[in-house]
Amino acid sequence: MSFIAKPKVSHPGLPRNALGLTLRDYEGGMSTLCAGCGHDSITAALVQAAFELSIPPHRMAKLSGIGCSSKTPAYFASASHGFNSVHGRMASVATGANAANGQLHYIGVSGDGDTLSIGLGQFCHAVRRNLNMLYVLENNGVYGLTKGQFSASADVGSKAKKGEVNQQPPIDPCQLALSIGCTFVARSFSGDKDQLVPLLKAGLSHRGFAMVDVISPCVTFNDHEGSTKSYDFTRKHFHAAIYADYVPPATEIRSRQAAGSVREVTMHDGSRLLLHKVGADYDPSDRVAAFEYLSRRQSEGQVVTGLLFIDEGKPDMHEVQNLATEPLNTMGYANLNPGQKALDAIQARFR
Amino acid sequence: MSKNPSDNDFTVKVANVNGTGSASANTLLMKAFFRMGIPVAGKNYFPSNIQGLPTWYEIRVSHDGYICRSGRVDVLVAMNAETYRKDLKDVAPGGYLIYDSTWPRSQQLHREDITVLGVPLARMCNERFTKTRERVLMKNIAYVGVLAALLEIDTGVVRQLLQDSFAGKPHLLDSNQAAFDLGFACAKEHFSCPLPFRARALDRTAGHVMIDGNTTAALGALFAGATVAAWYPITPSTSVMDAFKRFAERYRRDPETGRLNVAIIQAEDELAAIGMVLGAGWNGARSFTPTSGPGISLMNEFLGYGYFTEIPAVLIDVQRCGPSTGMPTRTQQADIMACAYASHGDTRHVLLFPANPEEAFYLSAAAFDLAERLQTPVIVLTDLDIGMNDWMCRDLKWDPAYQPDRGKVMPAEQLEKIEKFHRYLDADKDGIAWRTLPGVHPKGAYFTRGSGHNMYGAYTEDAKEYQAVVDRLRCKWDTAKELVPAPEVDYTDGCRTGIISVGSCDGAVREARDRLAGAGVRTNYLRVKAFPFGRQVQDFLDAHDRVYVVEQNRDAQLRGLLLLELNADPTKLIPVLHYDGLPITAADVIGKIDQGMARGEAA
Numbered sequence: 001m002s003f004i005a006k007p008k009v010s011h012p013g014l015p016r017n018a019l020g021l022t023l024r025d026y027e028g029g030m031s032t033l034c035a036g037c038g039h040d041s042i043t044a045a046l047v048q049a050a051f052e053l054s055i056p057p058h059r060m061a062k063l064s065g066i067g068c069s070s071k072t073p074a075y076f077a078s079a080s081h082g083f084n085s086v087h088g089r090m091a092s093v094a095t096g097a098n099a100a101n102g103q104l105h106y107i108g109v110s111g112d113g114d115t116l117s118i119g120l121g122q123f124c125h126a127v128r129r130n131l132n133m134l135y136v137l138e139n140n141g142v143y144g145l146t147k148g149q150f151s152a153s154a155d156v157g158s159k160a161k162k163g164e165v166n167q168q169p170p171i172d173p174c175q176l177a178l179s180i181g182c183t184f185v186a187r188s189f190s191g192d193k194d195q196l197v198p199l200l201k202a203g204l205s206h207r208g209f210a211m212v213d214v215i216s217p218c219v220t221f222n223d224h225e226g227s228t229k230s231y232d233f234t235r236k237h238f239h240a241a242i243y244a245d246y247v248p249p250a251t252e253i254r255s256r257q258a259a260g261s262v263r264e265v266t267m268h269d270g271s272r273l274l275l276h277k278v279g280a281d282y283d284p285s286d287r288v289a290a291f292e293y294l295s296r297r298q299s300e301g302q303v304v305t306g307l308l309f310i311d312e313g314k315p316d317m318h319e320v321q322n323l324a325t326e327p328l329n330t331m332g333y334a335n336l337n338p339g340q341k342a343l344d345a346i347q348a349r350f351r
Numbered sequence: 352m353s354k355n356p357s358d359n360d361f362t363v364k365v366a367n368v369n370g371t372g373s374a375s376a377n378t379l380l381m382k383a384f385f386r387m388g389i390p391v392a393g394k395n396y397f398p399s400n401i402q403g404l405p406t407w408y409e410i411r412v413s414h415d416g417y418i419c420r421s422g423r424v425d426v427l428v429a430m431n432a433e434t435y436r437k438d439l440k441d442v443a444p445g446g447y448l449i450y451d452s453t454w455p456r457s458q459q460l461h462r463e464d465i466t467v468l469g470v471p472l473a474r475m476c477n478e479r480f481t482k483t484r485e486r487v488l489m490k491n492i493a494y495v496g497v498l499a500a501l502l503e504i505d506t507g508v509v510r511q512l513l514q515d516s517f518a519g520k521p522h523l524l525d526s527n528q529a530a531f532d533l534g535f536a537c538a539k540e541h542f543s544c545p546l547p548f549r550a551r552a553l554d555r556t557a558g559h560v561m562i563d564g565n566t567t568a569a570l571g572a573l574f575a576g577a578t579v580a581a582w583y584p585i586t587p588s589t590s591v592m593d594a595f596k597r598f599a600e601r602y603r604r605d606p607e608t609g610r611l612n613v614a615i616i617q618a619e620d621e622l623a624a625i626g627m628v629l630g631a632g633w634n635g636a637r638s639f640t641p642t643s644g645p646g647i648s649l650m651n652e653f654l655g656y657g658y659f660t661e662i663p664a665v666l667i668d669v670q671r672c673g674p675s676t677g678m679p680t681r682t683q684q685a686d687i688m689a690c691a692y693a694s695h696g697d698t699r700h701v702l703l704f705p706a707n708p709e710e711a712f713y714l715s716a717a718a719f720d721l722a723e724r725l726q727t728p729v730i731v732l733t734d735l736d737i738g739m740n741d742w743m744c745r746d747l748k749w750d751p752a753y754q755p756d757r758g759k760v761m762p763a764e765q766l767e768k769i770e771k772f773h774r775y776l777d778a779d780k781d782g783i784a785w786r787t788l789p790g791v792h793p794k795g796a797y798f799t800r801g802s803g804h805n806m807y808g809a810y811t812e813d814a815k816e817y818q819a820v821v822d823r824l825r826c827k828w829d830t831a832k833e834l835v836p837a838p839e840v841d842y843t844d845g846c847r848t849g850i851i852s853v854g855s856c857d858g859a860v861r862e863a864r865d866r867l868a869g870a871g872v873r874t875n876y877l878r879v880k881a882f883p884f885g886r887q888v889q890d891f892l893d894a895h896d897r898v899y900v901v902e903q904n905r906d907a908q909l910r911g912l913l914l915l916e917l918n919a920d921p922t923k924l925i926p927v928l929h930y931d932g933l934p935i936t937a938a939d940v941i942g943k944i945d946q947g948m949a950r951g952e953a954a
């Protein structure tokens with residue numbers, strides 16, 4: 001992964017967030033992805049989301065696996081720790097890191113190759129554990145680093161750059177996540193920052209596993225005619241089921257509530273999600289209905305986007321395990337040492 | 352009748368059927384010797400199966416304190432009709448075979464050189480007990496009663512043991528005591544008790560416990576302050592986490608909030624288990640995973656990652672028979688090479704080799720200090736024999752002054768003072784760079800990557816920058832040599848024949864050396880306790896004309912590692928190998944050294 005530092009110069013008039021930081025403070029190194037790569041738009045959205053939420057950059061931990069998508073953590077929040085792990089196993093690293101200190105914001109960035117092939121098992125199990133993290137799946141349906149093979153999210157009939165037609169059915173991360181109990185499932189498009197930023201903010205504020213599948217066209221290997229993950233195709237078939245507004249805890253929201261079709265979800269940190277229903281028959285709190293809606297629309301060739309499902313009531317990994325609220329990585333040894341008396345008591349049973 | 356009757360020097364073996372509840376009876380029998388003050392060891396030979404297949408439990412009683420497998424059977428209790436033929440053959444001349452005469456077998460497969468004693472165990476229990484399950488279970492306690500009469504075991508000790516085991520369960524206490532009495536009375540009535548093999552009370556077990564190494568390894572992790580444990584169940588390491596969970600529930604739960612200060616995560620597989628351990632280690636928690644050979648295979652990629660990115664992690668590899676699935680319930684030391692250089696590229700891993708459960712405790716705890724000091728994965732290489740068998744070992748002590756060595760972790764105050772933090776600078780010239788933890792300070796941020804990185808932590812494909820990092824890792828390896836536990840060495844003057852061994856070979860080698868010395872053959876001894884090998888190992892090789900390398904694998908892996916890492920003439924290192932899945936005996940060692948001496952290999 002290339003890493004070129006950006007010059008740290010910013011306009012004095014740039015807006016500042018509650019921490020007094022500017023957007024520049026949430027940026028990382030220069031991207032070395034292809035010009036126009038959807039992943040860079042996602043990076044920009046992540047920068048925007050973290051800035052708007054006023055998260056101290058060093059309180060974020062960025063993790064990824066292997067692939068084009070997994071380079072992303074190098075391109076935002078240079079003041080936070082990054083972890084570029086091995087292929088498909090970011091989820092387990094995030095699980096261990098989260099167990100060690102549940103008080104950081106964990107942002108995992110993965111791709112369709114990394115998550116839906118070798119990483120499929122770890123992704124599913126992180127969902128099962130309701131790990132408290134934002135998991136961004138940068139989905140372009142193709143292997144970019146190895147120059148153009150189909151990934152597991154490529155649609156049947158989708159055409160590769162060299163003309164090969166995909167025969168195998170795709171694994172849809174949203175349907176998969178819904179089916180295994182994910183508590184926050186969203187889909188967006190890298191070219192629609194207005195939709196993506198509120199979703200990322202909501203995902204970061206969600207207590208539990210927030211999966212945001214982002215269609216992110218690969219301009220080099222999958223942006224041609226016949227691709228179903230191209231800019232052109234996605235723009236034409238984009239169908240928003242739900243638009244979400246994210247409202248931080250301290251913000252006055254009375255005026256926004258005026259909209260007739262708004263549904264409000266209070267998140268664990270006191271922030272609120274305002275869900276504007278676009279699809280007439282869509283309910284993002286009904287897992288079965290969401291699954292059915294998604295399947296039906298996809299069979300019609302539509303790319304359904306928005307916050308597809310949310311459940312704020314399910315305990316996350318820390319709650320299920322009843323873990324100490326204090327981070328385990330800084331817990332003093334006095335709290336961890338059972339002492340010789342305990343050792344003697346244990347040994348008494350072995351005599 | 353034995354020609355060499357012996358007090359406190361015999362082996363009792365019980366042949367049974369897996370899943371019939373014999374384990375508690377065998378433990379009762381072994382603990383009875385232990386509480387009589389007699390050195391004793393138990394070996395469980397069990398199938399990779401839930402129930403139904405043959406299983407054996409062997410108890411060695413040793414006045415001299417030898418607790419490795421004896422390799423002979425003096426008294427065999429044949430409770431499994433299927434294995435009767437084999438069991439009969441296993442008894443040493445002059446020994447005894449006790450069988451359940453409810454189904455007559457005394458006419459089958461006679462041997463003139465042993466004594467066969469029939470006891471109607473099933474019939475007695477069927478008459479005494481009404482419930483089916485009870486009838487099956489109590490047959491086992493009844494043979495303990497028979498043995499108590501034949502071997503003159505202190506019945507008061509047994510009574511107390513039963514009371515300790517079934518305190519609060521009077522119905523179980525009553526039936527167990529009744530079954531024991533049935534067997535005892537029957538033997539007293541029908542046989543000439545005691546046999547020439549007799550248990551005589553001694554005072555050699557005070558200050559000792561009977562404990563298995565998986566339990567002590569778990570205690571080591573607990574006392575070292577491990578706070579994240581991730582694992583995928585695999586024989587024979589599963590009981591490490593079973594024990595750790597049990598202790599954590601008791602000693603790591605805040606009495607006020609009820610919350611746990613340890614995260615125990617059952618991973619979906621070994622790939623995830625090591626990922627979790629590395630994620631937690633990267634984030635500053637003491638984390639570990641117990642596993643066995645097949646798990647090590649799966650963890651390889653991440654082990655290389657942990658080495659190159661310098662993340663502390665502890666693995667407890669309870670070795671079993673390989674290759675592949677091998678024999679999951681048999682012991683071996685065949686993961687040495689796989690662990691030493693696990694993963695592709697130039698990787699090297701710190702290994703610790705406990706010889707028994709006592710060392711499994713101390714070395715498992717030490718592994719956490721080493722992992723954090725050296726910022727690297729450390730693998731504790733124990734084995735099934737240590738991990739799952741009951742060993743007599745000295746009481747475990749915990750230094751009240753112990754504080755974890757967290758290594759070079761730069762705190763916020765220090766970060767505040769420096770101009771810029773660089774992850775992989777060798778500031779102290781010991782090969783160990785300073786690290787920072789996520790979330791501590793904005794200046795501490797760095798990027799962890801398995802791809803090429805330079806001394807500042809940035810990505811690189813520059814030849815010199817890359818090489819500087821891997822050369823520093825080599826320098827760190829030299830530092831590790833000074834930090835790992837020194838080998839245990841026993842020199843006698845003027846002796847030019849040495850023995851090197853590792854881990855659970857120790858007991859057999861010690862007994863073999865005593866017996867060889869009794870026959871006039873003197874040997875020096877070194878037991879490696881860690882990899883990398885320190886100076887003492889090279890010195891030992893240099894000081895001897897011949898060195899027998901005793902280990903439990905086919906391919907002489909320890910010997911290979913010595914030759915790879917140290918300067919030695921290969922002809923000087925003579926392999927003594929045992930790898931059939933059963934724990935090594937003194938006879939195994941002596942036999943091969945004798946052969947060597949016949950070829951002129953011993954000085």
